[in-house]
Amino acid sequence: MTDTALPWWRGATIYQIYPRSFADSNGDGIGDLAGITAHLPYVASLGVDAIWLSPFFKSPMRDFGYDVSDYCDVDPIFGTLADFDTLVARAHELGLRIVIDQVWAHTSEEHGWFIESRSSRDNPKADWYVWADPKPDGSPPNNWQSVFGGPAWTWDARRGQYYMHQFLREQPQLHLHKAEVQERVFDIIRFWLDRGVDGFRIDAINHSMHDPQLRDNPPAPDNGKVRTRPFDFQIRKYSQSHPDIPLFLERVRQVFDEYDNRFTVAEVGGDDSDKEMKAFTQGNRRLNTAYGFDFLYAPELTASVLRTALVKWPAEKDAGWPSWAFENHDAPRAVSRWAKGVDPDAYCRMKMLLLACLRGNIFLYYGEELGLPQVDIPFEDLQDPEAIANWPLTLSRDGARTPMPWRSDAPYLGFSDTRPWLPIGDAHRALAVNVQEAQPQSLLHWTRKVLALRNGSAALRVGSIDFLDAPKELLAFERGHEDERMLCVFNLGDKAVTWMPRAAERWQPLLAAGAVEAWHFPPASGITFRTGGASGLPSQK
Structure with missing residues (x-):
C-alpha cells in the first residue's frame, strides 16, 4: 500500500x-x-x-x-x-x-441539557439552546417557521421566553454557535x-x-x-x-x-x-x-x-x-x-x-x-x-x-x-x-x-465522467480511470430509441438491463460497455 x-x-x-x-x-x-x-x-x-x-x-x-x-x-x-x-x-x-x-x-426536550437550560436564565446551560424574549405584544421574536408546520418558536413559562425549534416543538434548537x-x-x-x-x-x-x-x-x-406548510412561504x-x-x-x-x-x-x-x-x-x-x-x-x-x-x-x-x-x-x-x-x-x-x-x-x-x-x-x-x-x-x-x-x-x-x-x-x-x-x-x-461490476471497475468506482450527446430520452456517458474506459447508456423515456456513439465498434458490451440489442434501447433499459485496459481498482485504505 x-x-x-x-x-x-x-x-x-x-x-x-x-x-x-x-x-x-x-x-x-x-x-x-x-x-x-x-x-x-x-x-x-x-x-x-x-x-x-x-x-x-x-x-x-x-x-x-x-x-x-x-x-x-x-x-x-x-x-x-x-x-x-x-x-x-x-x-x-x-x-x-x-x-x-x-x-x-437539535436534541429532544427530554435531554438533560435542555432540562437544565429551561430551568432558569442563569444556570450553567442557560444559553446552550436558542432562547429569545417575546415581542412587546407577546408574539414570537420573529417570523421563522418550522419544517413540520407552525412557528419555529414555543413559549416556555419557566423562563418567560420562547425557544427555537426547526422541526417539532419537542426538538429544541441547540445553540451551536457556542x-x-x-x-x-x-x-x-x-x-x-x-x-x-x-x-x-x-x-x-x-x-x-x-x-x-x-x-x-x-x-x-x-x-x-x-x-x-408555512415553511414553504419563506x-x-x-x-x-x-x-x-x-x-x-x-x-x-x-x-x-x-x-x-x-x-x-x-x-x-x-x-x-x-x-x-x-x-x-x-x-x-x-x-x-x-x-x-x-x-x-x-x-x-x-x-x-x-x-x-x-x-x-x-x-x-x-x-x-x-x-x-x-x-x-x-x-x-x-x-x-x-x-x-x-x-x-x-x-x-x-x-x-x-x-x-x-x-x-x-x-x-x-x-x-x-x-x-x-x-x-x-x-x-x-x-x-x-x-x-x-x-x-x-x-x-x-x-x-x-x-x-x-x-x-x-x-x-x-x-x-x-x-x-x-x-x-x-x-x-x-x-x-x-x-x-x-x-x-x-x-x-x-x-x-x-x-x-462496480466494485471491480476503477472507472465506475473512482473514475471521471464525460457526457455524450444523445437523444433526450437517453443518458449516455463515459467513465474513465487511467486506461480503463466504460460507456454507460440508459433509456429513461417511454419509447424505444436507436442511437450509436462514434467509433461504436470499439465498445464491448458487459451488463445490460432490458433487451438492448444492436444499439436499440427499449424503455427502462440500460447497458454498460468496456474498452481497453484492466479493470482493477487502485489500492485503498
Whole structure:
C-alpha cells in the first residue's frame, strides 16, 4: 500500500438500515440491533462497503430517534451498548464499515441539557439552546417557521421566553454557535469513534446554526407549486444555512483526523443545497462528501434531471466528492414515483445499474435491492408526525419505512413474531428475500451482479465522467480511470430509441438491463460497455 492509496469510502456503496424496520429479535414488533447483527451476512452478500444506521440513541421517539435524549447511549427498544459493540465487531469481521447518524441541530426536550437550560436564565446551560424574549405584544421574536408546520418558536413559562425549534416543538434548537456546545459535540464524536464506528452521516447540518440577530426571513415568491406548510412561504435566509457552519465543520474534521480511515457525509436539503454541499466538502479541511435531495423527491427521473445534477460535480481540485441516493427514510420509494407505465421489475433493474454507474458514493436503502414499492398507510396507522400534522397533503414517510420482508411464508414476513409497528406491505410478500434468493434471475441477484461490476471497475468506482450527446430520452456517458474506459447508456423515456456513439465498434458490451440489442434501447433499459485496459481498482485504505 502506498501513500497515494484511496480512502475506503471513495466510491463506496453504503446500505442504509432503518433499525425500527429491519429485523425484530425480541418479538416486540420493533426492529433492534440484535436483529441487524443476525442479518449482517445477508447485507455483506450484496457487495456493499458500509452500513449506515439511522438513529438508535436514547429518545422519546417523537421523531423516531431524530430527537435524541442521550447521544451516548442506546435506546432500550433497540438494545444496549453491548449489543452495539457486538454489531460493530461482527460487521468488521464481514468486511463492513459502520456509519451512524448524528443529529447536532437539535436534541429532544427530554435531554438533560435542555432540562437544565429551561430551568432558569442563569444556570450553567442557560444559553446552550436558542432562547429569545417575546415581542412587546407577546408574539414570537420573529417570523421563522418550522419544517413540520407552525412557528419555529414555543413559549416556555419557566423562563418567560420562547425557544427555537426547526422541526417539532419537542426538538429544541441547540445553540451551536457556542464554543461549549461544540466541545460537547466533539466529545460525542470521540465516544463513538473510540467504539469502532467508521463514520458519521450528519443530519440536517444546514439547520444547525441560526442568525443570532434573529432577523425575519423574507417571503418566497410563488412558484406555482402547492405549498402545504408555512415553511414553504419563506426564503430561509436567516433561520438556516449560517456562514459559520463550514467553520464549525473544519473543527469537526480536526477531531476526525485524530483517527484513521474515518468518514463523514452530510445530508443537505433546501433550495440552495448544491452550493452548501460544496461549501461543506471543500478541500481537505471539511467533510468528505454530502448528498442532497436531487432525486429523492423528484416526481420523475429523466436524462435531463440526472445530467443537471451530475454536471454540478466536476472532477476538479477542491470541487468535492458527491454522494447519490434514489431512496431513503424521508422519501417515497423510487419505483412508485418513477416506474409509470413500465414493468416495475424492469425499471428497478435499470435503476440499480444506473445508480451503480454514477460518479460518487452511492446509497442503497434497505429493501431497494428487492424492488419494494411504497406502502399506502391508512391514517389510523400513521406514525410520522409530519404526515399526521399535514394530512392529507403531505405524503407519509411511513410508507417507505415498513418492515423488511424476509420470508414470504411467515405471518409478518419474517420481520417479527408479533404485529409490527407499521403495517406489512401486501405487495412485499412476493418480493421477500427468501423468494428472490430462490430465483437466480431476481432483482436481488441482479443487485449483487451490478455491485460486483462496480466494485471491480476503477472507472465506475473512482473514475471521471464525460457526457455524450444523445437523444433526450437517453443518458449516455463515459467513465474513465487511467486506461480503463466504460460507456454507460440508459433509456429513461417511454419509447424505444436507436442511437450509436462514434467509433461504436470499439465498445464491448458487459451488463445490460432490458433487451438492448444492436444499439436499440427499449424503455427502462440500460447497458454498460468496456474498452481497453484492466479493470482493477487502485489500492485503498
